[in-house]
Amino acid sequence: MEDPQSYIESGILEQYALGLLTPAERAAVDAEAARHPLVAEELAAGQRALEYYAEAHSRELPAAMRDRVLNKVLAQIAPAAAPVDVPVVATTGAPAPSTSLRADVDALARPQAPPSPGCAP
Amino acid sequence: MSDTLPISLPTASEEDLVRRLKARDESALTLFYDRYASALFGVISRIVKDDDTAEDVLQEALVKIWNAFPAYDAEKGRLFTWVLNICRNLAIDKIRSRQYRVGTRTQGLDDSLAAQRMPAAETFRPEHIGLQEVVQTLVPEQRQIIDLLYFGGYTQSEVAEELKLPLGTVKTRARTAIKLLGKLIR
Numbered sequence: 001m002e003d004p005q006s007y008i009e010s011g012i013l014e015q016y017a018l019g020l021l022t023p024a025e026r027a028a029v030d031a032e033a034a035r036h037p038l039v040a041e042e043l044a045a046g047q048r049a050l051e052y053y054a055e056a057h058s059r060e061l062p063a064a065m066r067d068r069v070l071n072k073v074l075a076q077i078a079p080a081a082a083p084v085d086v087p088v089v090a091t092t093g094a095p096a097p098s099t100s101l102r103a104d105v106d107a108l109a110r111p112q113a114p115p116s117p118g119c120a121p
Numbered sequence: 122m123s124d125t126l127p128i129s130l131p132t133a134s135e136e137d138l139v140r141r142l143k144a145r146d147e148s149a150l151t152l153f154y155d156r157y158a159s160a161l162f163g164v165i166s167r168i169v170k171d172d173d174t175a176e177d178v179l180q181e182a183l184v185k186i187w188n189a190f191p192a193y194d195a196e197k198g199r200l201f202t203w204v205l206n207i208c209r210n211l212a213i214d215k216i217r218s219r220q221y222r223v224g225t226r227t228q229g230l231d232d233s234l235a236a237q238r239m240p241a242a243e244t245f246r247p248e249h250i251g252l253q254e255v256v257q258t259l260v261p262e263q264r265q266i267i268d269l270l271y272f273g274g275y276t277q278s279e280v281a282e283e284l285k286l287p288l289g290t291v292k293t294r295a296r297t298a299i300k301l302l303g304k305l306i307r
Binding site: 011014015017018019020030045046047048049050051052053054055056057058059060061065066068069070072073074076077 | 147150151154155158159160162163164166167176179180183184187188197198199201202205206209210251252254255267270271276277292293295296299300302303305306
């Protein structure tokens with residue numbers, strides 16, 4: 001292949017960092033990075049630069065949004081043992097979500113709800 | 122400008138977070154949210170340009186991150202880069218399904234370009250000191266190209282075509298811009 005320096009200058013590492021490459025192209029860059037420390041260093045620098053750019057766009061988020069988002073996420077994630085991508089919409093016969101998950105969701109939904117002392121239907 | 126900018130987490134915390142997510146510890150999602158949500162939401166909302174949609178995308182992204190986490194390989198890249206790419210891809214898919222399918226791709230780009238021309242304060246109301254540094258560091262031509270590539274989902278060729286610039290110029294500006302951003306970190 002070409003020498004590391006001209007490889008770096010080709011701009012492919014920036015394309016990698018910007019997410020513009022196909023999986024096959026990414027794999028090729030990973031292979032170059034594994035062979036040449038200079039390429040690896042340059043690639044990491046590009047990724048950090050874009051992390052910085054992303055971080056610079058941070059927004060202050062309302063607390064209510066945190067509860068909303070986390071509740072929905074916890075309600076949607078599959079139980080640890082189940083295969084991914086199974087929506088937790090109750091289908092008959094589907095395994096119930098793990099009790100620890102349910103407990104988390106409940107805790108988030110009603111942070112202060114005390115257990116009702118043994119009455120109420 | 123001595124204000125501290127939390128660019129990267131202390132390595133130990135990131136490692137701890139990764140370990141707990143790998144162990145399928147659901148409570149780590151809360152920790153994850155507290156660490157990353159403001160940056161992820163910032164990026165997503167910059168792409169979809171609507172806070173309600175951005176919240177939906179963030180939620181989808183968290184579910185996806187959780188489900189895909191077994192595939193995350195810390196050897197191959199940092200956690201933040203990995204999750205940023207998941208969020209960007211979901212957000213870009215969202216605007217494509219909304220605008221691009223209907224008609225011309227050009228329409229979407231025009232919107233992006235119009236957004237670039239707006240004064241920064243109106244575009245994203247920077248709440249973060251880092252953005253001021255970015256604005257001071259990159260010339261508008263560089264920032265426009267990075268934004269189209271990173272937030273707009275365009276390839277370098279598409280940017281070149283739309284901005285009527287040689288591809289080489291687009292590549293050079295992107296490369297220079299990333300280099301300049303990298304210098305801000307130290």
